Amino acid sequence: MFALMYIKFMENSYCVICGAPCLLNRKTCSQRCHEIYMAKMEREFGKYKKVVDVVTGKTHKVSIRYILEHGLKWSELKDFPEWEE
Numbered sequence: 899m900f901a902l903m904y905i906k907f908m909e910n911s912y913c914v915i916c917g918a919p920c921l922l923n924r925k926t927c928s929q930r931c932h933e934i935y936m937a938k939m940e941r942e943f944g945k946y947k948k949v950v951d952v953v954t955g956k957t958h959k960v961s962i963r964y965i966l967e968h969g970l971k972w973s974e975l976k977d978f979p980e981w982e983e
């Protein structure tokens with residue numbers, strides 16, 4: 899849940915890695931910076947996030963890369979494996 903909220907606060911038009919200007923709502927300016935950024939996010943927040951489906955009550959294991967690259971819709975949650983402790 900934290901990851902989804904976090905994304906909303908990251909809108910800017912400068913590359914978060916090298917500071918170069920980039921398209922509005924883009925986090926990075928290039929594929930290279932994107933990969934560095936993904937590795938950094940995985941290190942800081944973990945490779946996977948627990949995301950609870952409020953309708954079914956099930957907890958799913960979603961990669962943070964997927965969330966950052968595609969965003970996450972509720973309808974897609976069922977396609978991710980359930981989180982096992």
Ligand SMILES: [Zn+2]
Binds near residue numbers: 913915927
């Ligand atoms: Zn960059």
